[in-house]
Amino acid sequence: MxxxxxxxxxxxxxxxxxxxxxxxxxxxxxxxxxxxxxxxxxxxxxxxxxxxxxxxxxxxxxxxxxxxxxxxxxxxxxxxxxxxxxxxxxxxxxxxxxxxxxxxxxxxxxxxxxxxxxxxxxxxxxxxxxxxxxxxxxxxxxxxxxxxxxxxxxxxxxxxNRLRPEFLDQHTKQKKGKRYLIIDNKRIMEATEAEQQKITKLISNWHKSTQKDANFYQVLDVQQRIAGTGSLGLERYAVLVEGKGSPDGNYLLDLKQTKTSSLQPYLTLPQPDWSSESARVVAIQQRVQGTPPALLGVIVEGNKSYVLRELQPVQxxxxxxxxxxxxxxxxxxxxxxxxxxxxxxxxxxxxxxxxxxxxxxxxxxxxxxxxxxxxxxxxxxxxxxxxxxxxxxxxxxxxx
Known part of the structure; x- marks a missing residue:
């Protein structure tokens, strides 16, 4: 090396x-x-x-x-x-x-x-x-x-004292009673139409296969999310969904691509045969944390996988x-x-x-x-x- x-x-x-x-x-x-x-x-x-x-x-x-x-x-x-x-x-x-x-x-x-x-x-x-x-x-x-x-x-x-409507107001704008993500090129960057269609379809297929609430996960907007340091450059999206109703019951989700752990080349201990890298992340998080975060899930697209989680006012x-x-x-x-x-x-x-x-x-x-x-x-x-x-x-x- x-x-x-x-x-x-x-x-x-x-x-x-x-x-x-x-x-x-x-x-x-x-x-x-x-x-x-x-x-x-x-x-x-x-x-x-x-x-x-x-x-x-x-x-x-x-x-x-x-x-x-x-x-x-x-x-x-x-x-x-x-x-x-x-x-x-x-x-x-x-x-x-x-x-x-x-x-x-x-x-x-x-x-x-x-x-x-x-x-x-x-x-x-x-x-x-x-x-x-x-x-x-x-x-x-x-x-x-x-x-x-x-x-x-x-x-x-x-x-x-952090309430969902105020949290949504920080990250979205309203137009005719509907919310849309604010593109500021600091936290949110514009996604292409192809990216928006892909993520909308991924989430739609995921909630159907997992029997999640279709109305809750109805996608209202998708844009690229800028967050973290080590993972910057990987696919990551902010996803606005219907949640418990528009406009103030909407939920923000984070969809983040997962790659192989950078520790993998140096591990001498046998690792489980995870179904995907995101399955690895979610499984370990669930066994390590006392209570796992709300809305934590795995979405797989071919040889790519993503961790889905809620973006929260209390985070x-x-x-x-x-x-x-x-x-x-x-x-x-x-x-x-x-x-x-x-x-x-x-x-x-x-x-x-x-x-x-x-x-x-x-x-x-x-x-x-x-x-x-x-x-x-x-x-x-x-x-x-x-x-x-x-x-x-x-x-x-x-x-x-």
Whole structure:
């Protein structure tokens, strides 16, 4: 494998929408933390095959755990939770892989957090303490409004006043009592007529085959959606459907193409024979989260597959800048994220190759892995900085 960062990024992103790919590269040039978020594949390409961290118990991981991959959502029981929220790279892998990627994100993202090196290490240890303590107890829990604290509690409390009509007004315009998506080329970009027809037909065929409510899923508008960092350039659509009635009962859906996990080339553990890549994402998300999100589904078109989910008024992330100079607020956030990570790994135990709780409890009580994670995260964060500098200097090649 070449060490040329530009070559590695170019080959990984081959075949993506050029206009959206340029947006991805522009975002990645903005700061090193966004670069890290957009290059999960580099992290696993570089991760040493002989690392002792590879001997940790295998669990179902999200594969791309970092500071921005936690958030709120409404479950299919209509309650709001705080949990992991991105499973594009999800697979069965050593439990340490998610943890070391997260700790590296804390160190790489220290400037985004506005903390110094010493504080970043302190926050990393707060996460590791909470993760190991929760894992050692062996009992998964969930974070909802009544059980949240600190910045997460502030987030979940703020969501109660978000109403669907106001959410729809932010993303749509009305004409003669019907809503249409607002094309602003920031969050929504115009889809071609062929794309609109294709997605409308896909959803129509899907709800017929799954016996979903045809009236609810009647498509009113389809446009391209601009969201995320790592997945930018893949097919993604915002879909406005009739829902519970026009205009204020309409629902917004996200339809996102799924590709093979970027961890796949480096996995040594047998993986299930998923019917599609989107089936992999949805199945792992359902076994990891305490309560799966509302309207989560899989749509297949030939050799392509898509994850369908609801875009919700209550969907949001914790503001990483909202700690107001009080480090204990960030400490509590790290503790919550550490607990959620452990609980999700425990929740998916004993499923298709993952261990029983006793194995994870035993691992939590061992000590070597913590120092190994910190040592590698500190070392690799320096490599990320070098890669970022090279990318900024040479990324114009990718647009030529």
């Amino acid at each position: 070449t060490n040329n960062i530009i070559d590695r990024i170019y080959h990984f992103n081959l075949g993506r929408n050029p206009k959206l790919l340029e947006l991805k590269y522009k975002a990645m040039r903005s700061d090193v933390f966004t670069f890290y978020r957009g290059t999960c594949h580099l992290f696993y390409e570089d991760f040493p095959k002989d690392s002792p961290l590879n001997a940790a118990p295998p669990v179902w991981i999200c594969g791309d755990l970092h500071l921005e991959n936690f958030g709120s959502y409404k479950g299919d029981n209509r309650l709001v939770y705080f949990d992991l929220n991105d499973f594009d790279e999800a697979c069965l892998a050593p439990c340490t892989w998610d943890v070391v990627r997260f700790i590296t994100s804390v160190i790489v993202g220290s400037h985004a957090l506005k903390v110094n090196e010493s504080e970043a290490l302190h926050l990393s240890n707060s996460f590791l303490d909470a993760y190991s303590n929760a894992l050692a107890k062996g009992t998964p829990k969930s974070v909802e409004k009544e059980t949240a604290s600190g910045l997460v509690k502030d987030l979940l409390r703020s969501l109660k 949001d992330r914790v503001s990483l800048q909202a700690w107001d100079g009080k480090l204990e607020r960030l400490e509590k956030l790290m503790q919550t994220m550490g607990e959620v990570t452990a609980w999700d790994q425990l929740r998916s135990r004993a499923r298709q190759g993952s261990p029983i709780a006793d194995d994870l409890i035993k691992f939590a009580h061992s000590s070597d892995w913590r120092n190994q994670i910190l040592k590698y995260a500190i070392s690799y964060s320096k490599q990320v900085e070098l890669d970022y500098q090279e990318f900024c200097q040479k990324s114009s090649i990718l647009s030529s």
